[in-house]
Amino acid sequence: MTTETFAGPQDFFQAQLRWHWIEIAFWLAMLLPFVLTPNYLVLASQIAITALFVLSLDLILGFSGIVSLGHAAYFGVGSYTVGLVSKWGWGEPLTGLLLGGIAAGLFGYLTSFIIARFRHLALIMITLGIGLLLVEAANSASWLTGGFDGLQGIHTWRIFNTFRFDLYGYTAYGYSLAVLFVVFLVARRLIHSPFGLALRGIRENGQRMPAIGAATGQHIRTIYTIAAIIAGIAGATLAETTETVSLESLGFQRSADVLVMLILGGTGRLYGGLLGAIVYMVARDQFSGLNPQYWYFWIGLLLIAVVVLLPNGILGGLTLLARRLKVAS
Amino acid sequence: MRKILCGLAGAALVVFGAAAANAQGTVKIGVIISYSGQFADTGAQMDNGIKLYMKQHGDTVAGKKIELVRKDNGGIAPDVAKRLAQEAIVRDGADILAGFELTPNALAVGDVSAEAKKFMVVMNAATSVITTKSPYIARTSTTTPQLNYTLGVWAAKNGIKKVYSMVSDYGPGIDAETWFQKGFKDGGGQIVGSVRFPVANPDFSAFIQAAKDANPDAIYIWIPGGAQPAAVGKAIAERGIDRSKTKILGQDALTFESALQGMGDLGLGIITVSNYDFNHDSPLNHDFVKAYNDEFHRNPDIFSIGGYDGMHLIYESLKKTGGKTDGDSLIAAAKGMSWESPRGPMSIDPETRDVVQTVYIRRVEKTPNGLRNVEFDKVLNVKDPAKAMKN
């Protein structure tokens, strides 16, 4: 850890916000699929959307210490909002994102009042319970949501009246990547701010924070709502690019998957979540292509290997490696 | 500019793909099934049906080699299904899409089939509207209304006057409930009560007791396969339902082989409706079952026959088009095709592209080979009533 001295808090944040060359390289690399692997663009688009979803979970779990097993609830709310709006006649993608985000944010705000009061196992189970209840409600309200069969009749209009969502996925990936990047910029700015530091304080020692005057409850509710908005935007993007929405957008499987991806990549570092999403989804795609019946086995081994060998997730391991290389040279 | 690039790239891919396919004389079929997860077993059976057909009829049709590109859907995931279909067409050069045990997945892929103009064969998913999603879809399994409406009408005409209906609270179950009750009422019967179970319900005791309280002539039960049928059978016995007074009616999943093994003698006398059972008494079926046993060491079921007949449809359509694989030629060839399957006679309705077949009413009986679904009544040439009634 390099020790720098700063003239004041503003300088500290300025330093944090400076773009590291690796970050620039990462985002440029995200453009490579257009050129190198044009047959995989649909997969890339879904990875970008999932990465956005993992990012939203990182904000509450990695940075604030709130473990949620029901985060897909907000993803699903975003998806269904866009789906319904499109079905009822308005399929404009960008406003759709806004609507999805707002709806999910509202739901997140309401639930944050319950969430903020609990920790540990009770919190995990409550988030799980809320998620499961929402799935049951969506199933029962099949007149609205299409139930088991999923929402039909979604049609997304062209972006800026020019780009059509095509079979090959060019537009889908471009769109998803753009959404991911923009939201990422916002999240990055948020984290490197006094608010972001307060969150980390809450994660490390929630009981001490009020002693230094931090409004813990309010901070938690704020970040939870923001995370819900982002999850909703991710869900909305999925609904728009695939023109399908179904119950599993809200379901436990999706909540569990996103948690696994975040831990895999490394929590509390923004890029960890993105890396985790990429690695997990590519691995799953490749394993299931090689071995459709038993790919679970290889994914399980991958998870075990990462936990045993890389204690801070993949990003943690890479950072360690980089540090070792720097020391060696 | 982006649009032009996209168009060029797309055109290049299509031309390359088509050229590559024709140059080698291969027809690729993108098989999209759940090979893992909760529905892995149905996927395995469907895949077995496909494999057996190819083993028996070779892998060359109309001078072209048939190649399967298998993709795991992993359960209910329409966004994944859509992506897999797109990848099958774009990445692997698939000409035909096949498989689909689950409705949400089939519906999502329907869009891809329509846009890319590819022939799509649905081998299991049973919701009526699926075939309307794309003009290139044909189905070789069955539809929920086809089976349950027939059962309802049959029950009313065969001395059952009051029925208590119980179904799983999700799409297929609600579909079944709607059509059974319609058929039963059309036949002159009376529904004395109805309830919907939660989908992941492990224990049926409370629901069965409520059914018993209503004192019906028969209880109609619709649940998906898996662990639930055996649990239902036990609940029926445990709650003391008098089987001589109250009949049990249901669809095939209630008396699948694994369900009967779990229920034992509790299953005797249950009446179910289906389009296929491995116990069907015809020489063609006996040969089919024997070949299936030899190859896979288990008995075929509705998923197997859906896969088997689906491959038959693909092969025969290809023969009719002389190897042409574009969607328009293949669907035109498929329409109106009829053949004798191990399940009995079946055909593809030229108007709706849906399956027309014999629907069997069976009863669980003790045979020298153990408990079996014995067919004792049937209705010929049943079309999907949902679409028929719309016209």
Next chain:
Amino acid sequence: MPPVFGVLFDGVAYGMLLFLMSVGLSVTLGMMNFVNLAHCSFAMLGGYVTITLMNAMGWPFLATLPIAFIAAAAASVVLERVFFRRFYNASELDQCLLTIGIVFVSIATAAYIYGTDQQPLQLPTYLHGSFNYAGLSFAVYRLFLIVVAVVITVALVLGLEATRFGAQVRAAVNNQRMARGLGINVDGLFAITFALGSGLAGLGGALAIAMLGLDPSFAFTYLIYVLIVVSVGGLGSIAGSFAAAMLLGVSDMAGKYYVPAFGSFLIYLVMLLLLIWRPTGIFGRR
């Protein structure tokens, strides 16, 4: 007797089964704070052991039950030595990931060895059928379940209250640091408790086949119910697990009988309300 009693009897039996599957996780979570999401894999293992012994080797059902217990306990000892031991002080999230990885591997292995379909089980004839009492019929197997669970509960409680080992376990659950300070070998204690808990899960899994069925997805499907029982009952509390399992089993059944439209909601709603009222569980501490 009004018919609801028959339904409640079934609910109690279902609750007992959940208790057997959950009690191990409650104690290990309470004692060592080790999040073992692979707990239901041990239950699944017990189930498959029973199936193999009965169908492939013709053993009688009752004889397979102790073997299911022992097999699951043995497997847990191996896993504990090789993996879990190193992660007692790791973050909860790492423990989650590790154990989820183990669940995935176990599901794929079960699918590979046994296939993906339901495993049939033929219970011995004396456990078949039902008997009548006060105008209602009760299943013999459910009565058997209740008897077995009660015997085990009594044994556990006696073991915990009346033996030195039990006293040490209680001390370690209450305050691990203090217990170590007093010279109690907490690690060894945990290894034994872990084996016991996993063994009970294996037994629960074997008993569950006739009621809930068995296929490779068992390890995931019932994890949610087990987590609900453990969180509602309170970590580290046998009485808590018992009470929570009973409550959930009975309220689930009663709910489905009286208000079937709410059938699926009820169990999650009950859990939410109980946790909001008592975040550490009915009998939880801290």
